Amino acid sequence: MRERGLQTIARLCEQADDKADAVPCDHLLRFCVLGSGSKGNATFVEAGETRLLIDAGFSGKEIERRLAEIGVEPETLSGLLITHEHGDHIKGAAILSRRFRLPVFVNEATLAAAGPVLENLPQSKPFVTGETFVFQDFQIHPFAISHDAADPVGFLLNNGSLLMGYCTDTGVVSRLMQHRLSSCHGLVLECNHDPDLLRNGPYPPSLQQRVRGNTGHLANADAAGFLSDILHDGLEHVVLSHISETNNHPDLAQEAMAAVLQTLRSQRGDNCPVPTISLAHQDRVGEVVILGGRGEER
Numbered sequence: 001m002r003e004r005g006l007q008t009i010a011r012l013c014e015q016a017d018d019k020a021d022a023v024p025c026d027h028l029l030r031f032c033v034l035g036s037g038s039k040g041n042a043t044f045v046e047a048g049e050t051r052l053l054i055d056a057g058f059s060g061k062e063i064e065r066r067l068a069e070i071g072v073e074p075e076t077l078s079g080l081l082i083t084h085e086h087g088d089h090i091k092g093a094a095i096l097s098r099r100f101r102l103p104v105f106v107n108e109a110t111l112a113a114a115g116p117v118l119e120n121l122p123q124s125k126p127f128v129t130g131e132t133f134v135f136q137d138f139q140i141h142p143f144a145i146s147h148d149a150a151d152p153v154g155f156l157l158n159n160g161s162l163l164m165g166y167c168t169d170t171g172v173v174s175r176l177m178q179h180r181l182s183s184c185h186g187l188v189l190e191c192n193h194d195p196d197l198l199r200n201g202p203y204p205p206s207l208q209q210r211v212r213g214n215t216g217h218l219a220n221a222d223a224a225g226f227l228s229d230i231l232h233d234g235l236e237h238v239v240l241s242h243i244s245e246t247n248n249h250p251d252l253a254q255e256a257m258a259a260v261l262q263t264l265r266s267q268r269g270d271n272c273p274v275p276t277i278s279l280a281h282q283d284r285v286g287e288v289v290i291l292g293g294r295g296e297e298r
């Protein structure tokens, strides 16, 4: 089964074994934001033989369709990680879990708050926010974020040598998040709204307040400030995600990040390493990113 579709990282490494430039398996980590925004979120992450989804906020069929676009058969998935109970993060989780017998890693408060949407899971694996757990090829650290949900988390995934961070749906960034994500090589980071567009847009005041509040969503400038705080030479790729279709524009999100990188270059010279910045999309699959010096696959 694993021979069909996108080859696993482990298989890629086996094939590279004969070559002089073979990359040890734990030096590769692949991820792809399958879609992101208020209408649905799901991200594919892979290391070794382990294939995970972080959130499953589209219908099961839609997630299967998006996985197929990157050549991943859902039968080859290993498990699901859930950040919080909002529908745009869990809509398809139970159906995928049942269809493919996937363990669902979720904290107890989120599971309780999700109610019927996450009922009858074949395997729910409770984790405790702040406590690292191991699943197959990954060490996974769920850390607290600031969002209007029961016990929302971001994740730091570690395959032994590479770190991938996932941080969306947070009204503010904290020192804890900065600490957790300060050495990651790849990062999916929320870049939700532009405050002026939010203020002048169609959202009623109460909803604006929710988005902009401390337990809402992250503004472009705050995401840029966060990137500036955690920039380091090992950071290879940042995917801007959960971009509002109403209160933001992809260009504004990218400009905020470009300014951070420009400041870095002006301090350290044009040849200093800077991460690639790409965008996650609501309606289509984003780039497949391979961390570990091999660059992007497409």
Ligand SMILES: [Zn+2]
Pocket (backbone or CB within 6 Å): 037, 038, 041, 086, 088, 089, 169, 242
């Ligand atoms: Zn969300």
Ligand SMILES: [Zn+2]
Pocket (backbone or CB within 6 Å): 084, 086, 147, 149, 169
């Ligand atoms: Zn949310």
